[in-house]
Amino acid sequence: MADVAAMAGVSSQTVSRVVNNRSNVEEETRQRVLSAMRVLGYRPNTAARALVTGQFRTLGLISFGLSSFGNARTVDAVTRAAQRAGYTVNMIAVESQTEQAVHEAFDQLTLQAVDGIVLIEAQILDTPSLRLPPGVPVVMADGDVSHRHPMVDTDQALGARLITRHLLDLGHESVWHVAGPEDSYAARRRAESWHATLKEAGAATPQLLFGDWSAASGYKAGRELARRPGVTAVFAANDQMALGVMRAMIEAGHRVPEDVSIAGFDDLDESAYLSPPLTTVRQDFDVVAEKIVSLMIGQIETGAAPSATAFVAPELVVRQSTGAPPRP
Known part of the structure; x- marks a missing residue:
């Protein structure tokens, strides 16, 4: 560190601030220090730094199922946000939502010396008897309705209200909904919110259909809806299921959107290139991740666990899959 400081013409304390990604260093100075580090091949001694600071600059991440688009995007966004803050991420994917599985995941991560743990969509936390091990800061992503831990999520209710209201404003008398799995917080x-929005508008509330986030489950629900008279608008709880609904409707001879409007949720990259392009709700996973990491670092640095719940507003993206209902 002394060699780096001498080459960069700064103090050892300034080098330390750059190594620890502190903000109170001018950018020109930071670049001189980083250049000197590269020339000299300097690598921080993380073990020594942990002994001094009590921090390992590592976050643990527990995801309950990576097959979901939202979970996968959250993992990616949290990892990138943590890296920008100078932290690495160790992740464990847990398929079984049991108390034993959660405790085993915590044990594995704490053995890897993490400073805090992010949990993504952990319905198991609804279990009253479950208590997470003490002493490790925790932040939830999409979950923990009991508010025992800080939580950050997209405002799912707002997103559903935006899409349902959009379809009603186009003139549809009601909106059918293909929901995600019953055990999903987001679903x-x-x-x-779909149900509440219809009631507020004085519209009929049709029977709820359930899928499993897959296009196949949306296709199955779409085939059922295609046989029902009077279905002019369908809101699927994610874009994959909306794709399945759209195919089923088209196969049954319904035009989209002339006969039936179809909307999704998530705004997959591919959704803009469907035929027709899909109306949907865009989630800002990067902002969600930044808030998660910020809450986590705040806990790590202060030792205090905030009882915070933060919701990030989504955006309605209107494309050509929705339109006015057919004339009688």
Whole structure:
């Protein structure tokens, strides 16, 4: 570190601030230090730094199922946000939502010396008897309705309200909904908001259909809806299921959007290139991740666990898959 400081013409304290990604260093100075580090091949001694600071600059991440688009995007966004803050991420994917599985994941991560743990969509935390091991800062992504831990999520209710209201404003008398799995926080919040929005508008509330986030489950629901008279608008709880609904409707001879409007949720990259392009709700996973990492670092640095719940507003993206209902 002394060699780096001498080459960069700064103090050892300034080198330390750059190594620890502190903000109180001018950018020109930071670049001189980084250049000197590269020339000299300097690598921080993380073990020694941990002994001094009590921090390992590593976050643990537990995801309950990576097959979901939202979970996968959250993992990616949290990893990148942590890296920007100078932290690495160790992740464990847990398929079984049991108390034993959660405790085993915590044990594995704490043995890897993490400073805090992010949990993504952990329905198991609804279990009253479950208590997470003490002493490790925790932040939830999409979950923990009991508010025992800080939580950050997209405002799922707002997103569902935006899409349902959009379809009603186009003139549809009601909106059918293909919901996600019943044990999903996001799916429940979207379905509840869809139902509440219809009731507020004085519209009929059709029977709820359930899928599993897959296009295949949307296709199955779409085939059922295609046989029902009077279905002019369908809101699927994610874009994959909306794709399945759209195919089923087209196969049954329904035009989109002339006969039936179809909307999704998530705004997959491919959604803009469907035929027709899909109306959907865009989630800002990067902002969600930044808030998660910020809450986590705040806990690590202060030792205090905030009882915070933060929601990030989504954006309605209107494309050509929705339009006015057919004339009688």
